Amino acid sequence: MQTFFTSLYSALISIFQSQRPADYGLYKTDLFSLVGWSTLGVSLLLVLAFYYVFNSAMRTGMFRSTHWALTLALAAGLGVFLANSLSKSHGAEVSSYLGYFMVVNMIVAALWFLIFSVLLKRWSTYARTTPFVGPF
Amino acid sequence: MPISVFAGVPAPRLFRCFRLASLFFGTISLLTACGSEPAETTAGKPAKGTKAPAEAPASAEAAPLHVSVFLEYSGGMKGFVPRGGADKPATEFQQRIGALITETQVSGAVAERKYYLCENAAPRPVKFEQLRDVVQGEVSQAALGTELPQMLEGILNRPKAGEEVSVVISDFIYGPARKSDFSQLPNLIRTSIAPVSQQQLAVAVFGETSHFYGSYFPAVKTPVQKRTLNGEKVPYYVWVIGPPAQVARYAAEVFRNAPAQQAFFGLKTKTPAFAPLLTKLTDPKLKSSGGTVYAENNGLTLNPSDDPVDFSVGLDLKELPAAWQKPTFLAQHLQVRLPNGQASLLPNSVRPLTDEEQSGQPVLAPYTHVVRLRVSKLASPTATLTVSLPAPETPDWVAAWSTTNDNTPAPRTFGLDQILAGVRQSYPTTLPAVFTVQLPLKNDK
Numbered sequence: 035m036q037t038f039f040t041s042l043y044s045a046l047i048s049i050f051q052s053q054r055p056a057d058y059g060l061y062k063t064d065l066f067s068l069v070g071w072s073t074l075g076v077s078l079l080l081v082l083a084f085y086y087v088f089n090s091a092m093r094t095g096m097f098r099s100t101h102w103a104l105t106l107a108l109a110a111g112l113g114v115f116l117a118n119s120l121s122k123s124h125g126a127e128v129s130s131y132l133g134y135f136m137v138v139n140m141i142v143a144a145l146w147f148l149i150f151s152v153l154l155k156r157w158s159t160y161a162r163t164t165p166f167v168g169p170f
Numbered sequence: 171m172p173i174s175v176f177a178g179v180p181a182p183r184l185f186r187c188f189r190l191a192s193l194f195f196g197t198i199s200l201l202t203a204c205g206s207e208p209a210e211t212t213a214g215k216p217a218k219g220t221k222a223p224a225e226a227p228a229s230a231e232a233a234p235l236h237v238s239v240f241l242e243y244s245g246g247m248k249g250f251v252p253r254g255g256a257d258k259p260a261t262e263f264q265q266r267i268g269a270l271i272t273e274t275q276v277s278g279a280v281a282e283r284k285y286y287l288c289e290n291a292a293p294r295p296v297k298f299e300q301l302r303d304v305v306q307g308e309v310s311q312a313a314l315g316t317e318l319p320q321m322l323e324g325i326l327n328r329p330k331a332g333e334e335v336s337v338v339i340s341d342f343i344y345g346p347a348r349k350s351d352f353s354q355l356p357n358l359i360r361t362s363i364a365p366v367s368q369q370q371l372a373v374a375v376f377g378e379t380s381h382f383y384g385s386y387f388p389a390v391k392t393p394v395q396k397r398t399l400n401g402e403k404v405p406y407y408v409w410v411i412g413p414p415a416q417v418a419r420y421a422a423e424v425f426r427n428a429p430a431q432q433a434f435f436g437l438k439t440k441t442p443a444f445a446p447l448l449t450k451l452t453d454p455k456l457k458s459s460g461g462t463v464y465a466e467n468n469g470l471t472l473n474p475s476d477d478p479v480d481f482s483v484g485l486d487l488k489e490l491p492a493a494w495q496k497p498t499f500l501a502q503h504l505q506v507r508l509p510n511g512q513a514s515l516l517p518n519s520v521r522p523l524t525d526e527e528q529s530g531q532p533v534l535a536p537y538t539h540v541v542r543l544r545v546s547k548l549a550s551p552t553a554t555l556t557v558s559l560p561a562p563e564t565p566d567w568v569a570a571w572s573t574t575n576d577n578t579p580a581p582r583t584f585g586l587d588q589i590l591a592g593v594r595q596s597y598p599t600t601l602p603a604v605f606t607v608q609l610p611l612k613n614d615k
């Protein structure tokens with residue numbers, strides 16, 4: 035899984051910047067998998083909360099696509115936040131690479147959110163068709 | 171921004187959206203706070219990915235030294251140690267050797283010290299106070315002395331002489347009694363210091379001239395057998411013989427205030443702490459530049475295909491003799507090798523770290539010097555970069571301080587070049603490197 039995250043992130047970041055920073059070793063051994071797992075977890079939690087807490091256990095009426103999009107934006111924002119705070123707390127230096135890592139993690143977080151939404155929405159009581167109907 | 175997104179949404183729902191968002195955000199920030207807080211306390215430590223590869227050898231504290239100091243005390247040495255007084259300044263010999271034996275006596279680097287006077291072939295053990303009395307000129311009578319090879323043999327043939335540091339202080343004037351011996355000076359010296367050859371001990375030679383008051387016995391006995399000098403300067407030497415790392419340590423830590431004329435044979439230090447310095451540097455001049463380079467698994471991964479990669483490495487050279495720690499010496503002698511590639515030492519890039527840099531930046535603390543390396547080509551997927559300090563050959567001052575006739579006193583010693591040639595011949599034709607450090611490299615492509 036570490037290899038997966040490393041290749042995912044370094045491939046995506048290399049779209050923006052091909053030169054690797056001096057602390058790339060830290061990204062490779064620690065940060066990509068740490069941030070990758072946390073982002074995955076946070077996106078999953080947000081999806082579970084949206085579909086099963088607020089739209090199954092509770093009847094809040096927040097089943098509209100707007101609500102869903104807002105939660106997706108929250109996931110993306112947390113992706114940026116996680117990439118930034120975890121990297122810095124593990125000793126990564128402030129660099130353009132870290133900036134692009136944050137951008138990429140924003141996209142990745144949104145992507146996870148979308149994938150989990152599609153996978154899990156059918157078991158929700160009130161938001162089964164949010165943001166769209168189907169595919170199953 | 172949110173206003174535009176929610177244009178058209180009824181007010182109560184808008185409110186609920188925000189409630190939802192803030193609820194989510196609160197939960198998540200709590201979660202992430204739990205995750206990141208313990209991590210922040212470890213932020214001061216070097217991160218795993220950029221850990222210094224060669225830190226282990228530095229942390230092992232070297233064992234304290236066992237030192238024996240031998241002072242040749244013959245008639246020819248008496249002139250170095252006149253009985254002074256308030257009106258007579260101490261000779262250079264008295265100042266230097268007085269400081270040396272005192273440092274040996276009190277230094278924490280020395281675990282055990284013994285003192286001997288060499289009056290004949292067998293050294294006579296004396297107390298520190300007795301030796302100090304001799305150095306300051308308190309003892310008047312001196313022995314007849316012995317020939318240099320016999321003295322060295324007596325010193326090096328003691329049991330355990332090969333495991334400890336022997337410090338020999340003498341004028342090293344060698345005038346054999348038998349005329350035929352003159353033709354064999356290097357070989358006689360080499361034979362007398364056979365343990366140096368057999369156990370690959372190191373010899374450090376320090377030379378200095380000192381004022382001399384008294385009878386001077388030249389090696390060349392014609393036209394006069396002895397002269398009485400009154401303050402002329404003649405040389406004396408300190409030889410430090412012992413296991414290479416211990417000799418290096420004694421020279422660096424105990425004989426700190428050594429004279430400028432130094433020659434080292436067979437000197438080796440234990441592998442110094444060495445690591446590439448890539449991150450956590452405040453000095454932009456130390457940061458890596460050029461193509462991709464990053465630390466990984468005790469080595470470096472780099473890609474010099476587009477631009478040559480420049481990066482700094484830290485070295486702990488505090489065990490080297492002071493003269494060898496000078497940037498000019500290091501820049502001239504350090505060798506960088508990279509099989510299957512091209513690496514070099516950038517000109518004017520060797521420099522000692524200041525105390526401020528060492529204490530101000532934790533990443534620099536283990537090192538005394540920084541050196542900047544350039545890798546401009548790396549053909550194979552992996553390679554090993556080597557930085558070594560090849561042992562320098564006998565320095566030039568030795569020839570300048572040698573003479574073939576010392577009957578007229580001068581700051582030269584009879585046959586010094588031949589005596590030291592005997593020492594040099596105790597080692598292989600190619601001297602082993604003083605130290606070698608290695609850095610595994612990986613190609614990033």
